[in-house]
Amino acid sequence: MEKTKPCTSTKRQKQNPPSVDRLSGLPDAVICQILSFLPTKRSVATSILAKRWRFLWTHVPNLDFDGENHNIINRVIMLHKVQSLTTFRLRYTYNCEDYEFETWITIAIARNVQNLDIRLDYQFMLPRCLFTCKTLVNLTLHNCVCIPSSDAVSLPSLKKLGFYSVRYQVDEALPHLLSCCPVLEELIIDGIVDTDLFCYDIFSPTIKVLNVFLFYHRFGYDPNVEIKINAPALRYLQLRDYVCKQISAQMLTSLIQANIVCCCFHDGEHDYYFQSVVKFIDSLCNVKYLKLRSDMELEPDGDFADPSECIRRFDNLTKLELVVDWRFFTKFLESADNLEILVIRKVDGSKKCNWVKPKQVPTCLLSHLRTVRIDHFGSTKHELKLVKYLLKNAKVLKRMEVYSPKHEFDFKAKFDALRKISLFQRGSEACELAFH
Template sequence: MGIKSISKRQKLYPKTDSMIDRFSDLSNSLLCHILSFLTTKEAVATSILSRRWKTLWTLVPKLDLDIDNMHLSLDKIGKCNEPINISYTDVVSRVLALHIAPFIRSFRLRCNSDCPPFHFDTWIRTAIARNVEELKLLIFYSYGIHMGLPCSIFYCQTLVALELSGGIDLDPPSSFQLPNLKILRLLEIYYCKDSSCFSRLLSGCPVLEDLSFERDGYDCLYHFEISVPTLKCLRIAFRPYRLDLNDYTIEIKAPALEYFKFEGDLGHIVLLEKLDNLFEADVHICSFDGSDSLEEHQKRCYGDRVFKLLRALTTAKFLLLFPGVTECFGFGSIYPSKFLNLVHLDFKLNPSNWHVLQALLLVAPNLEVLVVDKCYYKSKDKLCWMEPPDDPGYLSSNLTSFNFRGFKGLKLEVEFVKYILKEARTLKTMTINVSSGELKESVVEKLSKLPRLSRTCLVTVE
C-alpha cells in the first residue's frame, strides 16, 4: 500500500507542472492583458517570477502610478530593513524610461501638487508621445500650490478620455482641439481666470459625449456654460460650503442628452433646449447648511429652482428623484407639464416631500414601476400623505410594480400603501421592505386587511 501511495503522489507532480507550463505558454500579448488589470507596482512585482517575466511589465500598455503605492514599495527595499532614499519623481521617471510599449492605452498619475513642474510636464509629454488614449491626473492639493497643465495635452490627437482631479489649474489655450475626446471628467479642479476657461475647454472637444463636472465651492465662480451638441451623458455635482455660493448659474445647451445627473446644492440650472432624447435623469438635491434660518420667500425661491429643473426633465423615461427637504416647502402647483414618457420612478422620501410625490404621480399617466425609498430622518412628520380626490385617472393604469423601502408601519405609510392597492388595477407585485425584522409580523397583519383592486397582485414583506 505504501508503494502505491508513493506512486500516486508521483503521478500528481507532472499534472501540476503541466498546469504551470500551460500558463507560461500564453503569448506575451495575453499576459500583458492580464497584467493591465493590476497597478504598475503590482505588475513590476511579477518580474521576480522568472527571466521571461522580468521585463514583461514594460510591454503593458497601461501605467498606473500612485505616490502612496510607490512609497510603500520603496520602504521595503534595502539591506537591514533600511529604506533607500529614492524620491517618487525618480521612481516615476525610471518606470517611464524602462517602459517600451509602442503605445500607452491608459496613463494614471496620482501625486502631490508640489511635484516639480519639469518632471510633471515630462511625464505627460512622454505619455502623449506614446499616443495615450486615456489620461487620468489626480493631484493632491498641498501648501497652496496648484499644478498647471502642459499645453501638449490640449493638442493630443489620440486622447479619448481625460480626467483631471484636485489641485490642477485649468487654463486652456485660446485655440485648440481634442478631435477624439469623448469622455471628460473635471473633479474639483481650479480655474485660473474665470469660468470662461471651462467653456473654452468644452469648445475644443467637437465629439464629446460624456461630461462629469464636480465643484467644491472654493473657486468662487458663479456662472458656467455647457454648450456641446454631441453630449449624451452629463453629471453635475456642486457642493458649496457657503450659503451665497448657491446663487450660481449653469446654462446647458445639449440637445442630444440621454442621461442627466445632478447632486448637491441646487442653484439656477437652465436647460436652453428641449431634451427629446433624454432617457434617464437622476436628481439628488441636498439641503445646504444654514437653510433653517431662511425666510419663507427664500425657501419658495429654492423650491422654484427645483420646479424649473424638473420641468426640463419631463421627457425622461427613468427618473430617480430626491427633491431635498427645505426646498420642498416652496412647492405649490409644481408640475405644469406631464411626464408622459415616465415608466420608472425611484423616489427618495422624507417627511417634507410627501406632497411632491403625490403631485408627481398625478402627471405620470404611463408609470409602470414605482420605488419609494424612505430616507432616515429624526424630525417629526411636517407634511403627510393625503389621499387625492376620487379620480379614476389619478394613478397610472399601467402600474405593475411597487416597492416601499424602509417601511415602519406608520399611519401615513399605511395610508399610502392602502391607496396604491385600492387604485392600481394592473398591479402585479408589491414589495414592502421593513426597517427591522421585528416589524415584519405586524406589517404583514396590517397589509393583509387592506382591500386591493388587482386580483393578481402578490404582496411580499421582506
C-alpha cells in the same frame, strides 16, 4: 521468495507529472498584454524571473504609478520603450517637482497616450500641450488647476472626461473646453465648488452620460452657483446638488434614466431654488426611469410654483422613485399615464406629507400601475389616506409593499397599521399586500 515492492517514487511521478511553465511558452506580445493588467511596480518586478523577462516590461503599453517616488518614475519612463501608450496613470506621487510632473505628462502625450488618469493629493498645473492631444480618448483629472478659457484647445478623440475637485477659475473655461470635444460621450464633474466659479454651463450636443456632484467644504457661505444643462443627446443623468441657487436645463429629449438629488442648505434662497427645481424636473419629461430626492419642504401657501400643477407630460415614465415633498407625487400621478412601478418615501424628519388628492383618478392607476412600495411608513393620517386611495383606485395593481422604520414601530403599532390597511377596499382583486 519475497515480493519486490513497487517503486513509490515512480508511482508518485506518474500521479503528479512535472509542472509545465506555460506562461514562458507564450509569445512576447501576449505576455506584455498580460503584464498590462498589473501596476507598473509589479510589472517591473517580473524582470528578475529569467533572462528573457528582463526587459519585457519595457514593452508593456501601460504605465501605472501609485505612490512611487519621483526617482523611480523618472527611471522607469527613461527605460520604457513603447511609443504608443494605451494608459498612463499617476496617483499620489510624492517628492514631485512641478517641472517633473509636466515632463511626465508631456512624454505621455508625445507617445500618443489614449487614457490619461492623474490624481494627486495637492493641486497641480496642467501643461498646455494636454489640451491639444489628438489621441486622448479618456481623460480623468483630480485636483488640477487652470483649465484654459481662451487658449487653443482641440481634443478630437476624447470620449470620456472626468473632473474631480477641479478649479476652472472663470465661467467660460468649462463651456470652452466642451466645445472643443466633438465626440465626447461621457462627462463627470465631481467635487468641491470653487468660489471663483458662478456657473457650471454644460453645453454639449454629443454627451450621452452626465454625472454632476457638487458640494461645499464649509457652511455659512453665500450661494451664488448655477447649473445649466444643454445636452440634447443625453440618455443618462445623475445630479447631486448641495450648493446651487438655481438649476436649469433645456429639454432633454433623449433622456432614458435620471437620478436627481437636490438639497437646499442656505437661507434666503429656498423658495427661489424650489421653483427652479420644479422647472428643471419638467425638462426631464421624456425620461423612462426617474429617481428624485429632495429635503425641501414648503408651506402650502408659500410663494412658489406648486409641483402638483402639471406643466409637462411624462408619457414615457414607467418607474418612479420619490423622496420628496409629496406634492411631486400628485404631479407625476396625473402626468405619467404609463407608470408601472412606484416607490415613495417621506422626507427624513418630515412630519407632514403635503399630499394633494388628484381631482380625478389618474390614467396610470386605471391601466398600468402594478407595483407600489412605500418606505419609512409612519402610519399617520395622511399616509393611511394615501395608501387607501392607491388600493382603491389602482385597478391592475399586483403588489403593494409597506415598510415601517424598525426604531419607530413596536409590534402592536405595526399590527394595528396592518389591520387598518388590510380592511381598505381594493380595486384590484389580484393585489397582494406586504407589511414589513
